[in-house]
Amino acid sequence: MLQLKELTKTFTRPGEADLVAVNRLSFEVGAGEVYGLLGPNGAGKTTTLRMVLGLLQPTSGDAIVEGYSATSQPEAVKRQIGLVSASAGLYQWLTPREMLYFFADLYSIPVAKTDARLQELTELLDLSRFLDQRSSTLSTGQKQRVNLARALIHDPPVMLLDEPTRGLDIVGTKVIFDYVGHLRDMGKTVIVCTHRLDEAERICDRFGLLYYGHLKYEGNIEDLRHETGESSLVDMFLKLMQEKQPISS
Numbered sequence: 001m002l003q004l005k006e007l008t009k010t011f012t013r014p015g016e017a018d019l020v021a022v023n024r025l026s027f028e029v030g031a032g033e034v035y036g037l038l039g040p041n042g043a044g045k046t047t048t049l050r051m052v053l054g055l056l057q058p059t060s061g062d063a064i065v066e067g068y069s070a071t072s073q074p075e076a077v078k079r080q081i082g083l084v085s086a087s088a089g090l091y092q093w094l095t096p097r098e099m100l101y102f103f104a105d106l107y108s109i110p111v112a113k114t115d116a117r118l119q120e121l122t123e124l125l126d127l128s129r130f131l132d133q134r135s136s137t138l139s140t141g142q143k144q145r146v147n148l149a150r151a152l153i154h155d156p157p158v159m160l161l162d163e164p165t166r167g168l169d170i171v172g173t174k175v176i177f178d179y180v181g182h183l184r185d186m187g188k189t190v191i192v193c194t195h196r197l198d199e200a201e202r203i204c205d206r207f208g209l210l211y212y213g214h215l216k217y218e219g220n221i222e223d224l225r226h227e228t229g230e231s232s233l234v235d236m237f238l239k240l241m242q243e244k245q246p247i248s249s
Contacts, residue, residue: 006061023213034190036200039210082151086166092136096146107154121149197233
Protein backbone atom coordinates (compact mmCIF):
# COMPACT_ATOMS: atom_id res chain seq x y z
CA MET A 1 0.00 0.00 0.00
CA LEU A 2 1.15 3.51 -0.88
CA GLN A 3 -0.50 6.52 0.75
CA LEU A 4 0.10 10.20 0.07
CA LYS A 5 -1.19 12.44 2.84
CA GLU A 6 -1.50 16.17 2.07
CA LEU A 7 1.92 16.00 0.37
CA THR A 8 3.15 19.53 -0.34
CA LYS A 9 6.36 20.98 -1.73
CA THR A 10 7.08 24.70 -1.96
CA PHE A 11 10.26 26.08 -3.52
CA THR A 12 11.55 29.50 -2.47
CA ARG A 13 12.60 31.73 -5.38
CA PRO A 14 14.62 34.83 -4.48
CA GLY A 15 12.94 37.95 -5.81
CA GLU A 16 9.86 36.02 -6.92
CA ALA A 17 6.80 34.47 -5.34
CA ASP A 18 7.27 30.99 -3.87
CA LEU A 19 6.53 28.11 -6.26
CA VAL A 20 4.09 25.50 -4.94
CA ALA A 21 5.08 22.51 -7.05
CA VAL A 22 2.85 19.99 -5.24
CA ASN A 23 -0.15 21.18 -3.26
CA ARG A 24 -1.80 18.98 -0.60
CA LEU A 25 -1.67 15.87 -2.76
CA SER A 26 -3.50 12.88 -1.29
CA PHE A 27 -4.29 9.50 -2.80
CA GLU A 28 -3.82 5.78 -2.15
CA VAL A 29 -2.72 2.89 -4.35
CA GLY A 30 -3.34 -0.68 -3.27
CA ALA A 31 -1.58 -3.98 -3.92
CA GLY A 32 -2.08 -5.28 -7.44
CA GLU A 33 -3.23 -1.86 -8.69
CA VAL A 34 -1.67 0.24 -11.46
CA TYR A 35 -2.18 3.97 -10.90
CA GLY A 36 -1.46 6.49 -13.65
CA LEU A 37 -0.12 9.77 -12.24
CA LEU A 38 -0.55 12.03 -15.24
CA GLY A 39 -0.09 15.67 -16.05
CA PRO A 40 1.60 18.14 -18.43
CA ASN A 41 5.16 19.36 -17.92
CA GLY A 42 5.38 21.28 -14.66
CA ALA A 43 2.37 19.53 -13.11
CA GLY A 44 4.46 18.18 -10.21
CA LYS A 45 4.85 14.51 -11.18
CA THR A 46 8.63 14.29 -10.82
CA THR A 47 8.62 16.30 -7.60
CA THR A 48 6.00 13.90 -6.21
CA LEU A 49 8.07 10.84 -7.11
CA ARG A 50 11.18 12.34 -5.51
CA MET A 51 9.29 12.92 -2.27
CA VAL A 52 7.86 9.39 -2.32
CA LEU A 53 11.39 8.03 -2.82
CA GLY A 54 12.68 10.03 0.14
CA LEU A 55 15.02 12.03 -2.10
CA LEU A 56 13.24 15.34 -1.49
CA GLN A 57 11.89 16.51 1.86
CA PRO A 58 8.27 17.71 1.66
CA THR A 59 7.35 21.15 2.96
CA SER A 60 4.45 19.42 4.70
CA GLY A 61 2.53 16.17 4.55
CA ASP A 62 3.99 12.72 4.06
CA ALA A 63 4.14 9.61 1.88
CA ILE A 64 3.64 6.26 3.61
CA VAL A 65 5.13 3.25 1.82
CA GLU A 66 4.28 -0.13 3.33
CA GLY A 67 3.91 1.56 6.71
CA TYR A 68 7.17 3.54 6.50
CA SER A 69 7.31 7.33 6.40
CA ALA A 70 9.23 8.90 3.52
CA THR A 71 10.01 11.95 5.66
CA SER A 72 11.31 10.19 8.79
CA GLN A 73 12.33 6.74 7.46
CA PRO A 74 13.69 7.41 3.94
CA GLU A 75 16.18 4.52 3.96
CA ALA A 76 13.47 2.02 4.91
CA VAL A 77 11.23 3.47 2.20
CA LYS A 78 13.91 3.03 -0.47
CA ARG A 79 14.04 -0.70 0.32
CA GLN A 80 10.32 -0.97 -0.40
CA ILE A 81 10.48 0.64 -3.85
CA GLY A 82 11.70 -0.35 -7.29
CA LEU A 83 12.25 2.49 -9.78
CA VAL A 84 12.10 2.16 -13.56
CA SER A 85 13.16 5.37 -15.30
CA ALA A 86 13.79 6.18 -18.94
CA SER A 87 16.91 8.06 -17.85
CA ALA A 88 18.47 5.10 -16.02
CA GLY A 89 21.65 3.66 -17.54
CA LEU A 90 23.81 0.57 -17.14
CA TYR A 91 27.42 0.17 -16.03
CA GLN A 92 28.88 -0.38 -19.46
CA TRP A 93 31.80 -2.61 -18.43
CA LEU A 94 29.71 -4.92 -16.27
CA THR A 95 27.63 -7.79 -17.57
CA PRO A 96 23.93 -7.88 -16.65
CA ARG A 97 24.69 -10.73 -14.25
CA GLU A 98 27.43 -8.74 -12.51
CA MET A 99 25.29 -5.63 -12.31
CA LEU A 100 22.28 -7.45 -10.86
CA TYR A 101 24.47 -9.10 -8.22
CA PHE A 102 25.94 -5.68 -7.44
CA PHE A 103 22.50 -4.15 -6.84
CA ALA A 104 21.40 -7.17 -4.82
CA ASP A 105 24.43 -6.66 -2.60
CA LEU A 106 23.48 -3.00 -2.09
CA TYR A 107 20.20 -4.27 -0.65
CA SER A 108 22.05 -6.81 1.53
CA ILE A 109 20.37 -9.77 -0.18
CA PRO A 110 22.12 -13.08 0.61
CA VAL A 111 23.92 -14.69 -2.34
CA ALA A 112 21.76 -17.82 -2.27
CA LYS A 113 18.61 -15.70 -2.44
CA THR A 114 20.10 -13.59 -5.22
CA ASP A 115 20.86 -16.75 -7.21
CA ALA A 116 17.20 -17.78 -7.02
CA ARG A 117 15.96 -14.27 -7.75
CA LEU A 118 18.22 -13.92 -10.78
CA GLN A 119 16.91 -17.20 -12.18
CA GLU A 120 13.32 -15.98 -11.77
CA LEU A 121 14.03 -12.66 -13.48
CA THR A 122 16.03 -14.30 -16.27
CA GLU A 123 13.02 -16.42 -17.15
CA LEU A 124 10.51 -13.59 -16.69
CA LEU A 125 12.39 -11.09 -18.87
CA ASP A 126 14.21 -13.48 -21.23
CA LEU A 127 17.75 -12.45 -20.23
CA SER A 128 19.57 -15.73 -20.77
CA ARG A 129 20.99 -14.94 -24.24
CA PHE A 130 22.92 -11.88 -23.07
CA LEU A 131 23.26 -12.30 -19.31
CA ASP A 132 27.07 -12.57 -19.56
CA GLN A 133 27.75 -9.99 -22.28
CA ARG A 134 29.21 -6.61 -21.40
CA SER A 135 26.41 -4.07 -21.12
CA SER A 136 28.13 -1.85 -23.71
CA THR A 137 27.38 -4.50 -26.37
CA LEU A 138 23.65 -4.78 -25.65
CA SER A 139 20.89 -3.45 -27.87
CA THR A 140 18.46 -0.82 -26.59
CA GLY A 141 15.81 -3.47 -25.99
CA GLN A 142 18.23 -5.72 -24.10
CA LYS A 143 19.37 -2.83 -21.90
CA GLN A 144 15.74 -2.06 -21.20
CA ARG A 145 15.12 -5.61 -19.97
CA VAL A 146 18.16 -5.44 -17.68
CA ASN A 147 16.90 -2.19 -16.15
CA LEU A 148 13.52 -3.81 -15.55
CA ALA A 149 15.26 -6.71 -13.81
CA ARG A 150 17.38 -4.30 -11.73
CA ALA A 151 14.24 -2.61 -10.39
CA LEU A 152 12.87 -5.98 -9.24
CA ILE A 153 16.04 -7.64 -7.93
CA HIS A 154 15.15 -6.90 -4.27
CA ASP A 155 11.49 -7.89 -4.84
CA PRO A 156 10.01 -4.57 -3.68
CA PRO A 157 6.26 -4.32 -2.97
CA VAL A 158 5.99 -0.87 -4.62
CA MET A 159 7.08 0.02 -8.15
CA LEU A 160 7.47 3.50 -9.65
CA LEU A 161 7.68 3.77 -13.45
CA ASP A 162 8.76 7.20 -14.71
CA GLU A 163 8.25 7.62 -18.47
CA PRO A 164 9.04 3.91 -19.01
CA THR A 165 8.32 3.85 -22.77
CA ARG A 166 10.13 7.07 -23.73
CA GLY A 167 12.33 6.50 -26.78
CA LEU A 168 11.17 2.92 -27.31
CA ASP A 169 9.79 1.37 -30.48
CA ILE A 170 6.64 -0.73 -30.60
CA VAL A 171 8.50 -3.90 -29.55
CA GLY A 172 10.11 -2.18 -26.58
CA THR A 173 6.78 -0.67 -25.60
CA LYS A 174 5.18 -4.13 -25.61
CA VAL A 175 7.90 -5.31 -23.20
CA ILE A 176 6.84 -2.53 -20.81
CA PHE A 177 3.16 -3.45 -21.18
CA ASP A 178 3.96 -7.10 -20.42
CA TYR A 179 6.12 -6.02 -17.47
CA VAL A 180 3.31 -3.96 -15.96
CA GLY A 181 1.02 -6.96 -16.37
CA HIS A 182 3.54 -9.13 -14.49
CA LEU A 183 3.74 -6.53 -11.71
CA ARG A 184 -0.03 -6.53 -11.37
CA ASP A 185 -0.12 -10.33 -11.29
CA MET A 186 2.57 -10.34 -8.58
CA GLY A 187 0.44 -8.02 -6.43
CA LYS A 188 2.78 -5.03 -6.65
CA THR A 189 1.61 -1.50 -5.97
CA VAL A 190 2.44 0.41 -9.18
CA ILE A 191 2.55 4.10 -10.11
CA VAL A 192 3.14 5.00 -13.76
CA CYS A 193 4.06 8.55 -14.82
CA THR A 194 3.87 9.10 -18.57
CA HIS A 195 3.02 11.66 -21.24
CA ARG A 196 1.72 8.91 -23.52
CA LEU A 197 -1.92 9.09 -22.57
CA ASP A 198 -3.10 6.41 -25.00
CA GLU A 199 -0.67 3.96 -23.40
CA ALA A 200 -1.72 4.97 -19.89
CA GLU A 201 -5.33 4.29 -20.81
CA ARG A 202 -4.35 0.73 -21.78
CA ILE A 203 -2.29 -0.25 -18.74
CA CYS A 204 -3.63 1.70 -15.74
CA ASP A 205 -6.55 0.78 -13.50
CA ARG A 206 -7.03 4.27 -12.03
CA PHE A 207 -5.75 7.73 -12.81
CA GLY A 208 -4.82 10.92 -11.01
CA LEU A 209 -4.68 14.00 -13.23
CA LEU A 210 -2.31 16.66 -11.86
CA TYR A 211 -2.59 20.31 -12.80
CA TYR A 212 -0.11 22.80 -11.26
CA GLY A 213 0.42 20.48 -8.31
CA HIS A 214 -3.27 19.92 -7.61
CA LEU A 215 -5.03 16.57 -8.02
CA LYS A 216 -7.71 17.83 -10.37
CA TYR A 217 -9.44 14.54 -11.25
CA GLU A 218 -9.13 11.00 -9.94
CA GLY A 219 -10.77 7.66 -10.68
CA ASN A 220 -11.01 4.95 -13.30
CA ILE A 221 -11.61 5.88 -16.93
CA GLU A 222 -15.39 5.72 -16.57
CA ASP A 223 -15.27 7.97 -13.49
CA LEU A 224 -13.20 10.53 -15.39
CA ARG A 225 -15.47 10.41 -18.43
CA HIS A 226 -18.46 11.11 -16.22
CA GLU A 227 -16.71 13.92 -14.35
CA THR A 228 -15.19 15.67 -17.38
CA GLY A 229 -17.71 14.89 -20.11
CA GLU A 230 -14.82 13.79 -22.35
CA SER A 231 -14.27 10.31 -23.78
CA SER A 232 -10.47 10.02 -23.82
CA LEU A 233 -7.56 11.07 -21.61
CA VAL A 234 -6.24 13.25 -24.43
CA ASP A 235 -9.50 15.20 -24.61
CA MET A 236 -9.58 15.47 -20.81
CA PHE A 237 -6.12 17.01 -20.80
CA LEU A 238 -6.92 19.44 -23.60
CA LYS A 239 -9.92 20.59 -21.58
CA LEU A 240 -7.81 20.83 -18.43
CA MET A 241 -5.15 22.93 -20.16
CA GLN A 242 -7.79 25.55 -21.02
CA GLU A 243 -8.50 26.18 -17.34
CA LYS A 244 -6.82 28.94 -15.40
CA GLN A 245 -3.95 28.09 -13.08
CA PRO A 246 -5.40 27.48 -9.59
CA ILE A 247 -4.42 29.88 -6.83
CA SER A 248 -2.17 28.14 -4.30
CA SER A 249 -3.31 28.09 -0.71
